[in-house]
Amino acid sequence: xxxxxxxxxxxxxxxxxxxxxxxxxxxxxPLLSRLPANHLYISNPQALIFFFNSIQAPLEKENxxxxxxxxxxxxxxxxxxxxxxxTTEKERNAFGKTAGSWPAFSDTVDGLLQLKKHYxxxxxxxxxxxxxxxxxxxxxxxxxxxxxxxxxxxxxxxPAHANFFYLLDNxxxxxxxxxxQLLHTAKSLPADHVxxxxxxxxSAWISRGCDGVSGMGGNLKDFDGKVAYxxxxxxxxxxxxxxxxxxxxxxQHRSCYE
Numbered sequence: 001x002x003x004x005x006x007x008x009x010x011x012x013x014x015x016x017x018x019x020x021x022x023x024x025x026x027x028x029x030p031l032l033s034r035l036p037a038n039h040l041y042i043s044n045p046q047a048l049i050f051f052f053n054s055i056q057a058p059l060e061k062e063n064x065x066x067x068x069x070x071x072x073x074x075x076x077x078x079x080x081x082x083x084x085x086x087t088t089e090k091e092r093n094a095f096g097k098t099a100g101s102w103p104a105f106s107d108t109v110d111g112l113l114q115l116k117k118h119y120x121x122x123x124x125x126x127x128x129x130x131x132x133x134x135x136x137x138x139x140x141x142x143x144x145x146x147x148x149x150x151x152x153x154x155x156x157x158x159p160a161h162a163n164f165f166y167l168l169d170n171x172x173x174x175x176x177x178x179x180x181q182l183l184h185t186a187k188s189l190p191a192d193h194v195x196x197x198x199x200x201x202x203s204a205w206i207s208r209g210c211d212g213v214s215g216m217g218g219n220l221k222d223f224d225g226k227v228a229y230x231x232x233x234x235x236x237x238x239x240x241x242x243x244x245x246x247x248x249x250x251x252q253h254r255s256c257y258e
Contacts, residue, residue, distance in 0.1 A: 001202070001230060003246040007177050008146075009115060010167055012158075012186035013125040014099060015217070016206050017112070017236065018135060021049050023102025027095050031080055031087070052079060057190075060126065060157035067152060068128040069096035099127060100134020105208065107237030112143045114240035118247055120146040120175060124167050124184075126157045126191070147174060158188075159195040185239070189218030193227040205229040206236060 014020040025045050032048075035041060041048040055075045059066070066074075073096035080087045112121065121143070125132060127150050136148070149167055156162045164184075171177050184203040186192035196203040205227075207217060233239040 002250070003183075003231070003243050004118075004250045005181075006119060006183040006202075007181040008120045008122060008171060008175065008183070010122040010124050010171075010182060010184045012188060012192050013123050013132070013135065014102065014127060016185065016187045016208075017104060017108045017123075018099075018102050018139065019105050020102060023098060024049060024052060026102075027098040028076070028079075030091060030095075031076070031083075031085065034085055035083065048079070051082075055079070060151075061160075064151075064156040064160065068099065068126060068150075069093075069131060072096040072099065097131065099131035100138060102135070102139070104139035105235065107235045109140065109142050111236035111238075111240035112140075115236075115243060116143065118243055119183075120177075122147045122149065122167070122171070124149050124158070124163060126151045128152045158191040161195055161199060164195055164199050164201065185236075187217040189220065189223045189227055193218075193229050194223065197226065197228040203227075203229045204231040204233060204239060206234075206239065207232050208235050 011017055014023075025048070028041075028048065032041060052075055055078050056071060059071055059074060063071070073092040076095040077087050077092050115121065123132070123145055125148075127135075129150060129152050132148060132150055136145070147170065149163075149170065151157045151163070154160075154163050154166045158164075168179055168182070171179075171182060179201065182201065184192065184196050184201050185206060186203065187206045187208060189205070193203050193205060195201075205217075209217075231239070231242075233242065
């Protein structure tokens with residue numbers, strides 16, 4: 001199997017293209033400012049990220065029709081309650097609308113522009129229309145995606161199989177491509193690569209910031225036998241360079257026989 005075998009790349013957005021962790025931590029500053037200087041979340045921000053994620057995943061599963069901005073607001077309030085802090089509706093709603101302002105990773109835009117030379121690009125994201133619109137007009141404004149599919153469109157959140165069926169159905173009806181012409185690209189092992197294996201989707205793991213053992217993309221040891229990604233790249237930029245190299249090699253090979 002070669003990277004040149006595919007026609008379409010589908011991407012998780014927040015965590016893969018957009019710096020989800022930095023965005024979340026910046027949005028938490030109003031709450032963090034009310035914690036003592038020696039608090040665990042101040043000295044070890046990853047502890048806050050881990051706790052936040054432990055709330056978010058089951059909330060999305062139990063409330064598949066809840067908009068992502070409301071998911072964020074609810075999680076923010078639950079974190080605050082756990083610390084004995086009261087929040088206002090205004091504060092919670094402001095947190096819920098921050099996803100659209102979270103920054104892209106430094107290599108994301110240039111990497112996507114490279115990949116766009118070879119593939120159609122699709123986003124499959126656990127997000128709402130309002131936040132994804134801000135992201136597309138903000139940090140990802142230089143990239144022209146061919147389609148955007150969100151949890152709000154689908155009525156469920158990854159890792160629900162319905163999200164991937166929606167992707168595949170629209171891939172065929174909208175573009176005329178089959179499953180084996182799609183490469184799903186994401187960081188999260190539980191949200192993206194587990195269902196990809198279950199559904200027979202080929203995938204690439206963007207293991208940005210992961211040592212293969214830890215990280216919010218998932219602990220690799222916990223998913224032994226549950227994921228089957230074909231490629232692993234440390235970033236979108238590294239993936240784009242590998243793709244360029246693969247297509248160049250293919251072109252050179254073809255020229256030898258012309």
